[in-house]
Amino acid sequence: MPGPAPIPKIPSGLTREQLLEIYYYLRLTRSLEERLVNLYRQGLVIGGLYRSLGQEGESVASAYALRPGDVLSPLIRNLGSMLVQGAKPVEIMRQYMAKERSPTRGREMNIHFNDLELGYLGQISHLGDMVPVMAGIALTFRMRGQARVGMVYVGDGATSTGAFHEGVNFAAVMRVPLVIVVEHNGYAYSTPTSRQAAVTRLADKAYAYGIPGETVDGNDVFAVYQCAKDAVDRARRGDGVSLIEVVTYRRKGHAEHDDQRYQPGDEIARWERSDPVDRYVTRLREAGWAQEGELQAIDARVGGELEDALQQCERERLPPGESALSGVFADPATAAPLWFRRADA
């Protein structure tokens, strides 16, 4: 009588503990965004809310290929990559709610913040700009002889910008240790990729810069991890820049206020059946790499952490208005208010 089927080997040299950790980040990303939706509906999120539903897999898996000391720059739908690097849910909540204690003291929104010690550099809204900046960071790794790697995320839309072109070309010529992750999620706001670029495979753009370009199923956590790891290893070896096109789909609108009228309903439903978190969990279960109880324990841990985070920051105050005048420059550290705002006006 045959015994139970043997447990298949985990790919890419990952351990079971790492698989569970990846699951934790996937769940944390999704659940945190769900919490943020609640806050948004309560009117506690001051600005727009940007979801990465359906893209959590590529965000987490690509960042998971990095090591301590590496630096990434996320795009608006890479909350997962920032969490992998050590950003805290309470920081994200504070950012969205514009709290005084937010990492940017209420000056910037959503995931636009950074911690270079932990290894993430916040984006600005001007798409493509982070590519040259990250090329400069990767350049310093090379100049100092450090075995560190940079990773920068852009969307399909950003590949149309001049900054993207200049940054990729500059990095490629300098052979800096940089991985460019192009998230091909179908839409830039309402503009489909067919109206964005005349190539269908965005990785093809890599060849014009003399760097390798790979296309990978962005909803397959294992495939993205392996592809990112190859590119990261290559950069760390001193073999220069790579471009990875992760093919995925933006199942929510550009932001929470966007009604997505331009996205066909059957298209969204089709991609929902290819949900990266569901696919990952199914794979773990079928291969026997995780027990049901372990996954449930992670779900419970995430729920508790998010509850704690919200408790910590929900009642915090917004920054006092006059604090807006500090930190434009190192020197002077604070500017004087204009005359009509002074007490003696």
Place this chain on the structure above:
Amino acid sequence: MPEVTYLEALRQGLWEEMERDERVFLLGEDIGAYGGAFKVTEGFQAHFGADRVIDTPISEAAIVGAAAGAAHMGFRPVAEMQFIDFVSCAYDILTNYVATARYRAGLATPIVVRGPSGGYVRGGPFHSQMPEAAFFHTPGLKLVCPATARDAKGLIKAAIRDDDPVIYFEHKYLYRRIKEDLPAHEDIVTPLGIARVARQGADLTVVTWSAMVWKALEAADRIAADDGASLEVLDLRTLLPMDDAAIVESVRKTNRLLIAHEDTRTGGIAGEITARINELAFEWLDAPVRRVTAHDAPLPYAPTLEDYVLPQTDDVVTAARWLLAY
């Protein structure tokens, strides 16, 4: 003391800062083996190596963006624009990314962006610009415009040592025309935000900077000789932060103000200085504030056209006489 040109003074400043601080490096187009379009960095790559004097593709946005990234990591990059006219290609990175980095994210971005600026050289519309006003409106940037060899050296050193991003507008007309005795090994540092009285006077203040300082001084000589009146010439040196106190002090002394700049008039910095004096020293004025600037036109190539569009010494004399007679 050796006689040093404006260009040589700038070059010495860069060299000495690279010797002093290993975090300083240069990047730009053709600056390495070739030594730069004006030879400001000639010999630098041979001495400091290709990792500290980096030849780049023609990518102003990437040059400034990469400089910003390196600055976040503790370096002090100096990015050369081959001509400052091309800084407009990096306008987005400078105004949106670099200028806001400290404020929005607490990121130190101690970069210097420098390049040959200004007209009077028959360079045509794209090699003659003085685009300081395009950046004057952006909080988070510092702007310097040396007029003398001493300040060419002193301001590049101060700009490199400053913890905030600085755009350094060096005037290419002055590169080899201005010479000055400078001590060979003195660490000349011109503090940012402090104006210099280039000539003491009692009857009219001329606020100016960069190459126009020399035209104002010529005008002052002529007014002194022909009219017996004395002009005070105030060389701002730094446009951001601006030395309001020095302007006010001079206006309180002379009660008349002329602002002379090489850039075009509309939206030019003279307008802002006029507004500040209106707010800070209105009651000290015996005459309206007047401006001498370029005409509002792209800078043309033909000598007859360029000379007409740009402000000249005669124009400063004409304006000064109008103000003195008011």
